[in-house]
Amino acid sequence: MRSDLAQFELVHAATVREACERLEAGYRPLAGGTDVMVMLSAGKLQQRRWVDVWGIDELRGIDVRPDSIALGSLTTYTDVRRHEILSREFPMLAQAASETGGIAIQNRGTLGGNIANASPAADSPPALLAYDAEVVLVSRTGTRRVPYASYHTGYKRTVAAPGEIIAQVVLPRSGERVHYYRKVGPRRAQAISKVCMAACAKMAGQRVASMRIALGGVAPTPVRAEEAERAIVAAEPLARVREALARAIAPIDDVRSTARYRRRVAENLLEELMGHVGLAS
Amino acid sequence: MADRVAFRVNGKPCAPQVHPMRRLLDVLREDLQLTGTKEGCGEGECGACAVLIDGKLVDSCLVPVGQVSGHEVITIEGLASGSTLSSIQQAFVEHGGAQCGICTPGMILAARELLDRVPHPVEGEIREALAGNICRCTGYTRIFASVVRAIEIERGGA
Numbered sequence: 001m002r003s004d005l006a007q008f009e010l011v012h013a014a015t016v017r018e019a020c021e022r023l024e025a026g027y028r029p030l031a032g033g034t035d036v037m038v039m040l041s042a043g044k045l046q047q048r049r050w051v052d053v054w055g056i057d058e059l060r061g062i063d064v065r066p067d068s069i070a071l072g073s074l075t076t077y078t079d080v081r082r083h084e085i086l087s088r089e090f091p092m093l094a095q096a097a098s099e100t101g102g103i104a105i106q107n108r109g110t111l112g113g114n115i116a117n118a119s120p121a122a123d124s125p126p127a128l129l130a131y132d133a134e135v136v137l138v139s140r141t142g143t144r145r146v147p148y149a150s151y152h153t154g155y156k157r158t159v160a161a162p163g164e165i166i167a168q169v170v171l172p173r174s175g176e177r178v179h180y181y182r183k184v185g186p187r188r189a190q191a192i193s194k195v196c197m198a199a200c201a202k203m204a205g206q207r208v209a210s211m212r213i214a215l216g217g218v219a220p221t222p223v224r225a226e227e228a229e230r231a232i233v234a235a236e237p238l239a240r241v242r243e244a245l246a247r248a249i250a251p252i253d254d255v256r257s258t259a260r261y262r263r264r265v266a267e268n269l270l271e272e273l274m275g276h277v278g279l280a281s
Numbered sequence: 282m283a284d285r286v287a288f289r290v291n292g293k294p295c296a297p298q299v300h301p302m303r304r305l306l307d308v309l310r311e312d313l314q315l316t317g318t319k320e321g322c323g324e325g326e327c328g329a330c331a332v333l334i335d336g337k338l339v340d341s342c343l344v345p346v347g348q349v350s351g352h353e354v355i356t357i358e359g360l361a362s363g364s365t366l367s368s369i370q371q372a373f374v375e376h377g378g379a380q381c382g383i384c385t386p387g388m389i390l391a392a393r394e395l396l397d398r399v400p401h402p403v404e405g406e407i408r409e410a411l412a413g414n415i416c417r418c419t420g421y422t423r424i425f426a427s428v429v430r431a432i433e434i435e436r437g438g439a
Contacts, residue, residue, distance in 0.1 A: 005300045
């Protein structure tokens with residue numbers, strides 16, 4: 001079913017300020033369109049007024065700083081994949097980017113859009129959580145930095161106020177670490193996740209000194225499994241770590257999978273992760 | 282709400298009077314009569330509607346036309362010069378890369394973007410470049426062979 005376009009409005013914004021004025025007035029930002037246009041074609045787009053932010057240069061670019069890398073919210077998956085330093089230091093983000101859609105989608109889908117769309121099944125959020133990312137929100141009255149871990153407040157709900165736009169995603173640079181990222185869908189390419197896990201660990205010899213584990217597709221928002229992280233650092237047995245993980249997730253039955261399958265896969269990924277950091281059972 | 286959206290298609294300027302949220306796909310097919318671009322799924326899964334915007338492969342069903350204002354769009358109609366096929370088109374003819382033909386324009390443009398970006402792609406790069414384009418006829422083998430042949434042609438081994 002097609003939407004009647006007469007009900008919709010799309011206005012262009014050339015600057016962040018212009019965009020924020022529109023957002024205050026009830027518009028929503030349209031970037032690469034890879035989610036919004038699908039909803040439009042399906043006749044399921046509730047939001048009527050859109051501001052086109054795709055042409056705002058201030059929201060583009062990847063800025064490598066001594067302690068962090070700041071990615072403009074319009075950074076596309078292609079931009080992520082082609083950036084050498086980013087791919088080397090944050091390989092899970094590059095992997096998430098390469099496993100999201102095909103080239104045509106990667107050329108248009110943006111990191112900011114992936115966050116703002118707030119799908120619990122999105123592929124980059126688990127990597128952003130595991131890397132302890134921060135989100136920079138800009139409004140007409142100022143700028144604030146929010147830990148990505150507290151960005152999503154519920155299913156499709158976020159801390160962003162109506163007049164705020166995601167301007168940047170900031171990734172703190174860290175020393176050497178072990179990365180584990182795996183997306184499980186119905187097929188390897190071009191599929192939406194059933195379950196996705198991203199984890200990174202710092203090792204101290206054979207021991208895990210610190211660990212962050214994040215999952216997508218298993219709760220109303222992307223989630224950290226902090227109790228399981230602590231159990232791994234405390235070198236608790238696999239069964240205990242599994243139990244801790246099970247308490248961190250709340251999967252449901254939906255079009256893509258079942259709660260039971262998602263639980264099983266999440267626990268299996270945990271076991272694979274533990275093998276990956278040398279804690280094989 | 283209708284704007285005049287000025288952009289270039291296959292090297293020629295155009296400025297249709299359209300709603301800016303209309304899909305580029307529909308403007309190409311219905312307003313500009315460039316029906317080489319096909320609609321498959323309408324949700325960015327199949328690649329049948331792929332075109333190039335400023336040289337980048339995109340699914341035109343997901344692009345609101347307002348966003349191409351001032352940009353350069355290349356469709357399948359823009360590849361041949363007169364009656365001379367482009368190397369990729371020639372290779373698809375030689376190797377039976379097209380059967381029903383619905384996926385073919387998107388496949389050829391996906392291959393074009395690849396060869397512009399990576400002149401000597403390895404097998405994995407070819408597969409990945411075509412992964413966003415679905416074909417229900419060929420089983421992909423002939424499409425893959427066509428792209429390999431196009432690479433040979435472009436290297437000068439006609």
